[in-house]
Amino acid sequence: MNRLILSLLFFIVRTIAFGQNCKCDSTFQIVKHHIETNYAGWFDKTKQFDKAKFLEITNEVTLNTKVISNDSLCHKEIKKYVNYFQDGHLHLNLNRPKFQVTNNNKPIVIEKIGISETEMLTYFKSLKQLDKVEGIWENNNYKIGIIKSKANPNIFNGIIISSKNENWMAGEVKLVAEKNKSNSYKLKFITGDKAETIENSIVFFKNILDAQDLILSRVFPVSNDLVSIDDYTLETDPTNPKLSFPKKDIALWTFPNLYPQNMDVVKLLLKKNKSKLETTKNWIIDLRGNEGGDVRVGNLLLPYLYTKPIVWSNEFSRLSEDNFNKWFSTYIKDYYETLSKEKQQQLDSVFAVTKTHFGQFGNWDNENKIADTITFEKKMKTPEKVVLLIDKNTFSSGELFTILARQSDKVIVMGEKTTGCIDYGNVMTYKTNCSSISLSLPSSRNNWLDQGISIDRDKVQPDIYIPKNIKNWVDYSYNKMKEQTKKNGR
Template sequence: MMKIILSIALIFLANLVNAQSTCECGETLERLIHKIETEYPGFEEKTKDKILYESFKVQLKVEANLTEKSACFAMLKKYTAFFRDGHIWINPATAISNSKETVSTTLVDVDIEKFRKRSKTTADPVDGIWKNKFEWTGGALYEIGITKNKAGVWIGFVMSSSSAFWKPKETKFRLYPDGKFEFYTFDKKMKTGTYEIYNQSIVYFKEVRAVFIKESPASNLTQEEVKRKVGEYYGFGAKKLSDKTMLLTLPSFDYPFVEIIEDLVKNNRSQIETCKNLIIDLRGNSGGTDNAYQLLLPYIMTNSIRNMGVEYLATPTLVDGLKGYLKNLPENKERQREMERVGRWISLFEENMGKFVNLKDSTFSMQQVVPSEKSPAQVLILIDKRVGSAAESFTMMAKQSKKLKVAGTVSSGGLDYAAARMFNFGCPEYLLQLPTYRSLRLPDYPIDNIGIQPDIFLDKSVQDWLQFALAYLEQ
């Protein structure tokens, strides 16, 4: 269901950014509180101390009623932080006009439609249309035009964007001849650093970890070459550390990187199958989708995987989102089957509104994994405190393998409530993301704010984790 949840979120976001701001700070907080108290699956578990929660809420309401709209975001963040759930996320949907940290970008004097036509025939290596297809951690998507000004500076301006922060013709970045850049982030805060243009097809902003791919005129690179290079920029990699040991580095499981990870595994299959030891470095991987690591399972598992089930909190928001998803299904051979499947979910949710629903009617499931005939004899996964969500799910699954060890520190602890999506809470100047289900591990085996314990704890005296892993496996 994770792909469906993502689709619902994107549909909702597209409608939300066109809405108008209506809420003052006190009203915004009231509506946010109501939404979380009625539609957050972890609310009861996270507010067992009712006296503490109620006193916190009352005090925050007093503060919010005295807070200007331009400073309200801090109040909302303070409330959502109470639940200590990384899957709860709130951000402004539109620029906060009085924020001292927000920078107004200049407008480029350009006819976008004429530029779009001209880009198809330009001979200039940089001039043209670029897109950030591989945005890190689900950020906004941009269509950017790049053109040179009279001073010889390349100006990247917005042609279209999924973010209401950004309007057409606004300057997104500047590329200077000396290799330096000025880059405006999601909320228009300016960052500086150095950039690289690879093969006239990829612009990489090192310090902000942003990548834009040339769309028009067409890139000189194949899709495979683009994915491989983007993977390198973001830290994905595969290499032999010795004759016996291979390293896979997977810094994210986010949706845009699924194909990059799959290609990484496919392109290095022979080395993975023939190495004696495999190290999988997950450090810094805050999660994404479980689809990202499926190709790895036959090489690391010795048996099938026992997965605990989940149950969704049936809410009007979830039902409306599923109905919207069905309306936008493409016309293909899978459409009718999907309509029937999701239709059954909608009926179950509507019949059990406000209750938890187990769509599979089982507390656990067995994921059949057929181990590869050729695979490493030993596997070691490296985790740290930044590893969360889907990366923690991968780690928990992998720990069931008889040939695998986990080394590092305790993970971040964000796995109890998941399948996050966008929620409309009545104040469209803000975006709210909430999880939609809770794990059936609860309450017996919580992970949130506890984390997954490594088999081998690496204390601060271990300076080089890779060297430790290599020595552990080969000695």
Template sequence: MNTFLKHLFFFFVTIAAIHPVQAQDCKCIEVYEKAVKAYEENYSLFVYKVTTENRDLYNAHKAIIRDRANESTSLRDCKKVLEQYLQFFRDGHNYILDSDNQVSEPYMENVEVIEAQFRDNYKKQAYHLNPLLGIWKRGSYTVAIMPSQNHSKPKRDFVGVVLESSNTNWQKGQVKFELYSNFGTSYQINYMMGNHTVKSTSGVQKDYGVLEIEEIGEWEKLWPEVENKKQLSEIELKYDEFHISYIDEIPYLRLPDFYSVEPEYVDSIMKANHDKILKSDFMVVDIRGNTGGSDATYFPVLPYLLTGPITLPSNGFWLSEDNTEHLINAFAASNGLTVEEYAEKEKTEYQMFVENKGTAYFKGTGEWTFTADTIYNGPKKVIVLTDKEVYSSGETFVYRVNQSDKVVVYGQNTAGVVDGFNGFHLDLGCFTVAYPTSYRAPDIKENPIDPYGIAPDVYVSEKEDLLAYAIKHMTQLLKNESR
């Protein structure tokens, strides 16, 4: 990133006063102490993340964040402080939510910008050296992305300021998003939603004409006009959709997540392409960016990938006082029962929770065998594409299918967010904290997946065209095997 562009004097920008809304009776230091107590008592992986060897490091981190909580004066800042506390654990299953009783805190900032002047100064101030700067559009909004002159901490690098909007809640000159440089064309982003509440997310400028903001979508560059704009393929156009496309008769199955559709939807895709899949030498299953959801979503795919039974570790629970109550309520509700009815009708299971309160309880100490009801001979081989954005049940998918003789995993290590699961939400008043209550396996201390992830069979740099490389590699692999 050209640091010169971050600090250019932007003489026609002025920043208006910002008046954040503070929820009543919400002291960040009090919320912080409650959050620390909740994680230390209830977070299933706490005893693995904080050990005798690193407890001093944890306590020093906790003290620093406590000081920041003491200084916090707004809900927005307080949430950032709580999230900084969670960074010690490096676990994507830990997060902070706005409580239902919390008044959302809108963020409004005005930057005086004249479009004609912005265009006139574009070359004078060397904006052309950074392809991010310019005029962009998505849906109701047209924005100018420019260097920021706001001296907030941490100091942001760029802002997207509204030039036009058909949303009556938004006026010209209001900041639509803030960008903080990560590396290259990757950014952390504070995105102001339609009602001006803030969504913390990330984004990447995929090429000169496309800025993709996670969970929001793609912004298109209007000016300066992008020459020879790349025409997207069917796979690129449908990248966020569950679908099967074909690359020279090679089936390409895209599974963007495991939460937004039911297993039946995935099953319908597989059935519609069943005959062509079985006749293929190999197929591609792309789960890059899959942040997880329900394991059941990918079950219709397993008959095409597995070659026999697979082994899975026994799961367990951290039965703290809060977790035990939560799990009993959850298991009772899943059976359509009250807690009293559950205690009577599922007496053995209920007693298991009560009698093991205060311990890490496992249903077994070893492994169990999973066998798919149906296993198909075709395709001969399967490519699975992964990256560092594959989380949770995306990782259990990789863990399962990589035991198959026909599967080869390409890409980068997965995220490493799977050793703890079954998230419990605990309301602290101003915020709700979420953390895992369960364990993936009895041996996670000796054989952890968090935070390292699951390594691919064939590592391919994220700078490489992973799909193209994997197809070439698999073609060569099959050719070598046929000799």
């Protein structure tokens, strides 16, 4: 579900050195321009700066970039300027490929083997023992028969039986598995668009064949101990949220992040465990090390936590031409193109007003509400008590979810102070004149700053600090909940 598709990362490797049009001093001027005109924290930060020191850093980087011709050194030098703003959402990126492939422009030749599913089954049933990679496998897109090659007993061809992907036809060889002397396996498969070949090692678990970017479930021979691909990836993908029940009266949620792609994971966990969650009195939501993402992923739990209206302080965007164009192309363009001309004109009228406010802060739709209020129709009886665990590595949207959730009377926040990186958000990434260097910057500013509140400065503070000598925070927080229950006579 959350497997990284390596084929998206494979691309023609660019040279490490700059091209003729990639001058480091020009790159710095582009970065400087974007920070000055598009970064939501520009005005606040520059008011706080030691102006003489900031001017010194700016002049130093300006001079040094004039004599740099290597992208790594250029990135390092410009980063001095970027880091001076001390904003965890403001990043200068060095975009080196994680994988290198040789692009020889030769088309991938797809082998065809004329064998039907019935013939495969007849062959498999004739064998005393199948190799563990042999059999009929499937996932949501393909049904594949993996059968030993006649030419080499350590080579196994994965032949398409049926495919929902129109690029692939029955009889085509999509993958080849190779058995090594150590009885381990490598699997080489062709991507769905037939553009790339990817090679990974294979892990077998019950009825699952896991090649990282391709996961299959065995259909034949039938396994006695079955697990679905969804359940398998839920358990094995380290970026997924997890839900467990370590004791009969406790539900433990673990959120390593709030990545938007995990929205469906959380919905699935809520659906699968609905009856159990509704009878479990105590919850622990572990946000330690949470890398942020989209707070709406965490907000899926709010109906269970809700006791009274939740105030959500809004953010205003820095309205600039660059930020508008980036926002429109990323979030609005595809939707806009599906609209009738009349509805497009209505949106055009809204955006025309927005453009008159370039240089100011506000919302793209011109509805500049300071805050929103979250309400639900009913209060859930369970959980009765909830602990949110936070630490110094709880970051960004993990912090915002804590701020929202702790407004419930059920919730106690335990742990230590968070990172402090949420005053400025809605990150946009801008290219520079060099393909290897880009700038990510927050485009919006939270309205709580106007009330003298700064989470970046003060962090999110727990209600109860967990002593440094405590190793098991989950047990500690559970015991604290039990103590409070006894005090309340429940």
